[in-house]
Amino acid sequence: MRTLGRGALSNEVGRFERYGRVCESDGWDNDPDLPLLRTDVAFETARSLITYNRSPDLPFDRSINPYRGCEHGCVYCFARPTHAYLGLSPGLDFETRLVARPNAVDVLRSELSARRYKVAPIAIGTNTDPYQPIEKTHRITRACLEVLADFGHPVAIVTKGALIERDLDILAPMAARGLVRVGISLTTLDADLSRRMEPRAPAPKRRLAMIRVLTDAGVPVRLMTSPLVPGLTDHEMEALLAAGAEAGADTASWIMLRLPREVSQLWQEWLAEHVPNRAAKVMTRLREMHGGRDYDPRWGHRMRGEGQYAEMMAQRFRTACKRLGLAQQAPALRCDLFRVPAQAGDQLSLF
Template identity: 75%
Template structure:
């Protein structure tokens, strides 16, 4: 029996991960009571990381390496493409993904070792590509801040993607890094409708709060990209130009977009959410998505998965291109600076005679 809504959570079910042999299903025990279930609280466990930098060879991504201080994300965005990764931990991509988090408290220590290695070759690191580095847990754990301090110590270029307003806390690190051309921040802005945002992204900052973050970062001299992602056909697609205009007015100098992606378990979770929250639009939304993916909910092919194909996908791409041109927003930005990278002197290092 699916629960129609759990306050403060993006999804309402917790189906076992695809690698599990057994599943638990809630059922009616016959007692007709009106008592509310207790709040579903977040559980945070620590993982001792053995490595931190993850490398990829995807032609769809503008970076080849990334770091993630946390596994799972309390923002609870129902559409999050990273949900299926929780199955590798023996957990559900559903409620577990947003309530059973993994923190990596030794992340900064491992990052320092990896950057200090003589075999390491510098290139921009992406932070927040899988789960948000500024989700609520960061307020007390500060693992992201510790990693930023290491990157600043090495003069290492970093690109950050977040919905979290907590990024403002780290202006004391980000501002001097920006002065050296070492940092760029992307703020994800899905909709300007606060009610819709609250239902889709229950623990993420409101759209207006995210615009305020763009404004504050840009005023501090930090280049910001407004990321209109994901574009959801039949639900948020009509807002595309308004999102770009709002981001530009707040100070963003660049923009990007990605179509809604429904890999693996995300498709089922998304369709459950549509049935609960947008039943009148569900058929149209799924029809448009399948139209862009050859009749499937999602096509994971490189060069296709981010945007889809066909008439509708082409229309969104054209609208985006015209809007960014009109607003003066860049789609390609100057590369982050890599030539300032330097390994700090460590205890036991051989000192130079010069």
């Protein structure tokens, strides 16, 4: 199989597997007649949908993910290790063997209707992109948004996918009620570098156009300069923020490159293949921020690292945001509009 248009360069088994897997070239790797590695979609019956977290690093305590795996193929994606829980590889499997959850909308409606449920903003897209290409066919994200709109439930969406523009008929009315905010991730303005790091995500110019379309429709957008890669994209921070502000974003955030578990090996393979002259610098900078390790998972450290370099990047971000008029904290979404819609057979209110 040819892996043209994929981010990962290997497909090592996940950390829970008993046996490893070794691929050996037979000399036919570049044969143009070999079939391309295609995307396969399996289906899962979800028993629950809302996932809760207690991380002090995150501005939300709950999220939903309509899909497992992500076809965008971003080689640096911190969510890749979650595919190991399925017995699949965080490498090529993560971006080619996807799982859709077609009953997600029914489960979500049930969970929101529970008497014990207490409303707070739900995040969508924190693990895998809700607007990756398979959403065009399966429309699970759209169905979940329809439920959230019916309930008057606040939602924060993170995506790189231009397909979000399809759902403006839902998002714009929700935004007018203070119920939605969208985060657009922009890692670089270099189209060639983006194509290699994020092979199936929209190009940088297309993502900036998405910001303009959303903000013109009244949907507030946060520009996410994430992840910043030391020694590779860190010099673009100010340019990324300026481009996002010009496109209409009113808020911005940043996260340093994270390499949990299997992501470190996949990332270093990518560096050696695509930017071998930068590989040593990138990894040295990362290890400086994580006490000599590729990654430090501790709360309060994992998102941005520590030390002089990390503080310099934080100062550059604060200075640029102040100059560009970008807020670093968005206004709170409304929670007071939440209501469980009346269902067939419900007793009507007297008032």
